[in-house]
Amino acid sequence: xxxxxxxxxxxxxxxxxxxxxxxxxxxxxxxxxxxxxxxxxxxxxxxxxxxxxxxxxxxxxxxxxxxxxxxxxxxxxxxxxxxxxxxxxxxxxxxxxxxxxxxxxxxxxxxxxxxxxxxxxxxxxxxxxxxxxxxxxxxxxxxxxxxxxxxxxxxxxxxxxxxxxxxxxxxxxxxxxxxxxxxxxxxxxxxxxxxxxxxxxxxxxxxxxxxxxxxxxxxxxxxxxxxxxxxxxxxxxxxxxxxxxxxxxxxxxxxxxxxxxxxxxxxxxxxxxxxxxxxxxxxxxxxxxxxxxxxxxxxxxxxxxxxxxxxxxxxxxxxxxxxxxxxxxxxxxxxxxxxxxxxxxxxxxxxxxxxx
Numbered sequence: 001x002x003x004x005x006x007x008x009x010x011x012x013x014x015x016x017x018x019x020x021x022x023x024x025x026x027x028x029x030x031x032x033x034x035x036x037x038x039x040x041x042x043x044x045x046x047x048x049x050x051x052x053x054x055x056x057x058x059x060x061x062x063x064x065x066x067x068x069x070x071x072x073x074x075x076x077x078x079x080x081x082x083x084x085x086x087x088x089x090x091x092x093x094x095x096x097x098x099x100x101x102x103x104x105x106x107x108x109x110x111x112x113x114x115x116x117x118x119x120x121x122x123x124x125x126x127x128x129x130x131x132x133x134x135x136x137x138x139x140x141x142x143x144x145x146x147x148x149x150x151x152x153x154x155x156x157x158x159x160x161x162x163x164x165x166x167x168x169x170x171x172x173x174x175x176x177x178x179x180x181x182x183x184x185x186x187x188x189x190x191x192x193x194x195x196x197x198x199x200x201x202x203x204x205x206x207x208x209x210x211x212x213x214x215x216x217x218x219x220x221x222x223x224x225x226x227x228x229x230x231x232x233x234x235x236x237x238x239x240x241x242x243x244x245x246x247x248x249x250x251x252x253x254x255x256x257x258x259x260x261x262x263x264x265x266x267x268x269x270x271x272x273x274x275x276x277x278x279x280x281x282x283x284x285x286x287x288x289x290x291x292x293x294x295x296x297x298x299x300x301x302x303x304x305x306x307x308x309x310x311x312x313x314x315x316x317x318x319x320x321x322x323x324x325x326x327x328x329x330x331x332x333x334x335x336x337x338x339x340x341x342x343x344x345x346x347x348x349x350x351x352x353x354x355x356x
Contacts, residue, residue, distance in 0.1 A: 105131060108180050109144050118142075126151055132188070139188035140173065146181040150356065153182040156302035159228060160186070163304065166220050168297045191293025195323045199292055203324035204331065209292045211335025214285055214316055217298060218309050221280035230283050230305030232272040232351070239269055239354045253353045269351055273344050275308045285312040286319035310341060314348035 104110060105120070106129070113133055121141075122130035126149045131142045145151035157175050164171065170186035177183070192198055199206035242248055248262050257265065282289065283303030291297040313336065320328035333340055 105129070106144055106146075106180055108178055108183060109142055112142055112183065112185065124151075135188070137187075141170065141186050141188060142183060143186070144181055144183045147177075147179060149181075151182075152302065153177075153184050155228075156300075157184055159301045159304040162227065163221060163298075163301060166222070167217060169301060170299055189291060189297045189299075191291035191297050194287045194290045194292050200324070203320075203328060206287070206292065207320055207324060207328045207331045208335040210285075210287055210290050210316060210320075211332040213290050213292075213298070214282070214312060214332075215336045217282060218277075218279040218312070223278055223280055223306055226280045226306050228280075228305035230281050230303055230307040230311065232307070232311075235351055235355065236269055236272070238356075239351070240266065242354075242356070247356075248354060254349070257350055257353050265350065265354060268347070269354055271347075272351075273308075273310075273347055276341070276344060277309050278306055279309045279312075281305060281307040281309065281312045283307075283312075285316040287316070287323040288319075308344070308348075310344040311348045311351075313338070313341075314345040315352050317345065318349055318352075 105113065105118070109129070109131060113131070116134050118131050118133040120129060121132045122128075126145070128143065128145045128149060128151050131144070133140045133142060143153065143156075145153055153175065154177075157172055160169050160172050163169050168189065170189060173185040173187055175182070175184045194206045194210055199209075239248070243262055243266060248265070250258055250260060250262065250265070253260070253265075260268070281304065282298060282301065283305060284300050289298060289300045291299065313333070317329040317332050320332055330340065
């Protein structure tokens with residue numbers, strides 16, 4: 001069995017036990033009644049299920065505790081996290097077994113916090129951490145990446161500052177690096193995450209907001225002035241580089257791609273469809289990277305760059321399955337104002353799956 005840790009919004013760890021399951025169950029409470037939401041996962045091994053265990057009195061599990069559950073995995077992608085665990089990767093198991101609230105922050109982050117109250121709110125599969133820190137004017141966020149992780153925070157700083165005149169994005173307060181890692185401090189923004197408890201309970205509203213927000217982003221950011229690229233050519237070259245280094249593993253791909261061998265996947269990746277419309281893409285248009293409130297706000301712009309709009313749309317629609325369950329893709333596309341395009345969606349989902 002493999003264990004995955006989620007966390008309550010108050011930092012309490014929640015254990016998830018996986019029996020190599022092909023279903024993913026997420027729980028939330030409404031009016032003290034637990035609601036079970038079942039999603040198909042790509043493991044396809046058995047009909048056993050994943051159950052969550054919330055600390056509480058013996059024999060009881062508090063609906064109030066479930067209502068605070070963050071329905072997202074440490075890596076931000078439940079399918080990828082489960083696939084890594086199923087494949088028995090040691091790094092994935094080590095990550096999954098580490099509570100979000102465990103241990104002091106890295107020394108550099110601790111110095112930046114300066115004794116203020118803080119909470120670890122995100123950990124990705126490469127060891128990157130995000131902390132929410134109280135500030136005199138509200139809150140700040142410190143994003144930290146360990147040295148050698150491959151996370152390029154300097155690129156994110158450049159993209160945030162470039163996009164700021166046109167969109168509401170996190171304002172960079174400071175950034176730097178040392179031998180231990182790199183960091184960014186950004187000002188907190190109004191609004192709540194599109195996969196927060198509130199919006200998970202209102203998937204129609206959330207999905208509509210994500211689709212409308214992505215259209216605003218694509219229509220607003222000026223392609224001719226964008227110095228960053230997320231082109232097929234560069235991404236395909238990176239896929240071939242990773243294949244040469246032995247970093248492409250079909251067991252870690254989404255179920256719909258796991259029947260492919262590496263040569264076949266590379267051949268398909270080498271044949272991108274014609275560009276539908278060139279825009280400045282978000283680069284990671286999954287649901288958690290949109291904040292919903294008075295307007296749309298965008299976070300995690302580290303791979304923002306020019307590309308076909310379907311590079312974003314394919315992943316944004318895919319992420320509705322991960323975060324809200326099946327049946328929401330057409331709602332997002334309708335909110336964006338475009339008809340489905342299965343060939344382009346299929347291509348860009350494969351390219352995404354082959355990426356780091």
